[in-house]
Structure formats: structure tokens, C-alpha cells
Amino acid sequence: MTDSVYPKRTPELSRRRRELVPETAAAFEAFSAQVFKAGELDEKTKQLIAVAVAHVTQCPYCIDGHTKLASRKGASDEEIMEAIWVAAEMRAGGAFAHSVVALNALDSIHSHTHA
Incomplete structure (x- = not known):
């Protein structure tokens, strides 16, 4: 995605997003892992x-x-x-x-x- 209005995903932005509300970020990551697990x-x-x-x-x-x-x-x-x-x-x-x-x-x- 070059020349986009959307910022590039970076490890720094991902880390900041997790650090701002760590419990919610962890819950979302666990939810996502569960949803996409084979069932x-x-x-x-x-x-x-x-x-x-x-x-x-x-x-x-x-x-x-x-x-x-x-x-x-x-x-x-x-x-x-x-x-x-x-x-x-x-x-x-x-x-x-x-x-x-x-x-x-x-x-x-x-x-x-x-x-």
C-alpha cells in the first residue's frame, strides 16, 4: 500500500496501541486467536x-x-x-x-x- 492516506503499519504503532490499553488489546488478541482457530x-x-x-x-x-x-x-x-x-x-x-x-x-x- 504505497501512496496511501492510511499510515503504514509499523511495530512501533502496534506496540503503542497495545501499551495504551493493554488489557483490552490482550483481550482482543485472544478473541481473534480463538475466532480464527480451526473448529x-x-x-x-x-x-x-x-x-x-x-x-x-x-x-x-x-x-x-x-x-x-x-x-x-x-x-x-x-x-x-x-x-x-x-x-x-x-x-x-x-x-x-x-x-x-x-x-x-x-x-x-x-x-x-x-x-
Whole structure:
């Protein structure tokens, strides 16, 4: 990530973040380790989910980190790209699905102006 508005992740920034609120940082790290540990879903699948979610939340740090982790856990480039396409569809699908709110608002306006 060069020429970005986002600061580069550095060991110093990571250390400072942990030092400012160490108990919370430790709890988050433990939570993260638990979440990504193999369970009913294997680690590769969990990382592919994380890649998709990272694209929906649009976190460049998560996209970078979880894409690398997914690859290290055995995900192919094709699997990673498919996960990204799933994220794209879900994000677009959310906008499409919420169109019923707009249509309902229009119906309410039209029903009041025609009554």
C-alpha cells in the first residue's frame, strides 16, 4: 500500500496501541486467536470469510492481512478472488434489497398525493 492516506503499519504503532490499553488489546488478541482457530470451519475457510468481510468493510489493513493469511492457509488465488466476488455481490445485493425502502417511501408519497 504505497501512496496511501492510511499510515503504514509499523511495530512501533502496534506496540503503542497495545501499551495504551493493554488489557483490552490482550483481550482482543485472544478473541481473534480463538475466532480464527480451526473448529467446525477450517482455518482456510475462516480466512476466506475474513477476506470477503474485509472487502465489505473496506479495511485495507484487513484486506492485506487476511488475503496473505488465506494464501498461507492454502487458499488459491482463484478461491480468494471468488470470495471477493461474493463480497461484491453481497454489498450490491444489500443496496438492491434496500430499494424496497425507497419504493415504500415513494408509494406512501404517491398514496397521499392521490387521495
